[in-house]
Amino acid sequence: MDERIILNQIKEIKNQSVALQKNISRALDDSILAVLDLIEVGHENGSILDQEKCVKEVLDDLSYHSIFLAELQKLENKNTIDNKDVQKFKEIINKNKLNYDNASDIIKYGDSQKYKEFKTQVWEITNPGEPMPSIFEEDEDEDIIIASSTVGFKCPLTTMYLVEPMTSKKCNHNYSKSSITEFLRRETKPCPVTGCGASVSMSDLYENKILDNRVQRHLRVKRQKELKKYTMLK
Numbered sequence: 752m753d754e755r756i757i758l759n760q761i762k763e764i765k766n767q768s769v770a771l772q773k774n775i776s777r778a779l780d781d782s783i784l785a786v787l788d789l790i791e792v793g794h795e796n797g798s799i800l801d802q803e804k805c806v807k808e809v810l811d812d813l814s815y816h817s818i819f820l821a822e823l824q825k826l827e828n829k830n831t832i833d834n835k836d837v838q839k840f841k842e843i844i845n846k847n848k849l850n851y852d853n854a855s856d857i858i859k860y861g862d863s864q865k866y867k868e869f870k871t872q873v874w875e876i877t878n879p880g881e882p883m884p885s886i887f888e889e890d891e892d893e894d895i896i897i898a899s900s901t902v903g904f905k906c907p908l909t910t911m912y913l914v915e916p917m918t919s920k921k922c923n924h925n926y927s928k929s930s931i932t933e934f935l936r937r938e939t940k941p942c943p944v945t946g947c948g949a950s951v952s953m954s955d956l957y958e959n960k961i962l963d964n965r966v967q968r969h970l971r972v973k974r975q976k977e978l979k980k981y982t983m984l985k
Contacts, residue, residue, distance in 0.1 A: 757832050765823050772816040779809045780960045783869045787964060791876050799873065806869055810860060811851075818847045857887040864923055868961045872968070879972070904966050906930055907944045913966050918959040922949035925962060 786802040826832065826840050851859065860866040867886060874883045906913050906927040915928035924944045926934075932953070934943060939952040 754832055757837065758827070761823060761827050761832075765820065765827065768816055768820055768823070772813065772820070775809065775812050775816065779806070779813065779865060782806055782809055783865065783961050784964055787869070787872050787876065787961075790873060791968070799877070803869075803873070806866070807860070810863060810866060814851055814859065815848060818851065819844055822847070855887075861887065864918070865961055868959075868965065872961070872965050875965070875968070903962075904969055908934055912970065913962065916959045916962045916966065917956040918962065919949065919951050920955050920957065921951065922947050924949075925959060926956075928958070931956065 783806055786806060789802060790799055822840055822843055826836060829836060870886045871883060874881075903925060904912055906916075907924070908930040909927055911927070913925055913927050916925045917928050917931050918925050919942060922942050922944070924942055924947060926943070931943075931951075934940065935951065935953055937953060939950050941947070942949045942951050
């Protein structure tokens with residue numbers, strides 16, 4: 752097959768895969784929010800495990816696409832491409848997918864902020880006020896022991912509760928959308944969180960609907976406690 756035809760096909764496939772990956776990412780957000788709503792209204796532990804399995808399956812699809820796109824980029828960057836390169840590409844994809852499938856949960860999901868946020872919210876819903884243990888059982892030294900608190904719920908710029916939270920892909924810090932937009936003004940600046948050395952631009956940020964859901968739940972619980980305390984004082 753003509754090399755130019757192969758390159759054009761690679762570019763077309765890459766564009767389609769990037770668009771599909773974005774759709775899967777949005778589907779992941781919607782799935783997590785739907786599962787959290789179901790858990791909040793009351794479900795047995797067995798149902799929670801089934802729902803977590805669904806979330807993991809969507810995360811797996813995202814990882815498969817990342818594996819595919821990474822190898823596709825390598826193929827596109829080659830000086831010359833022939834049918835043997837394409838065949839080798841397919842073999843590498845299958846091998847990397849198999850390695851992924853056989854990996855532990857901490858390897859698969861340990862770098863996913865969305866998965867960690869999901870697990871954190873499930874714990875807060877089902878074990879309110881209790882310290883959260885490690886997310887991954889196979890890692891006893893994991894630094895993810897979280898106490899239910901307002902840490903991370905407030906914008907470092909306004910010191911108020913997050914509104915339409917945006918999260919940095921570089922450092923995972925969170926900001927209210929309006930305040931970080933005003934702060935950056937289309938420039939690249941140091942992260943406003945004290946001690947963070949990362950630089951941040953608007954292109955580094957994404958809307959964190961899952962965190963927004965957690966903040967709103969925290970505020971609902973807070974209002975309910977205040978109302979209950981006020982009623983008892985009357």
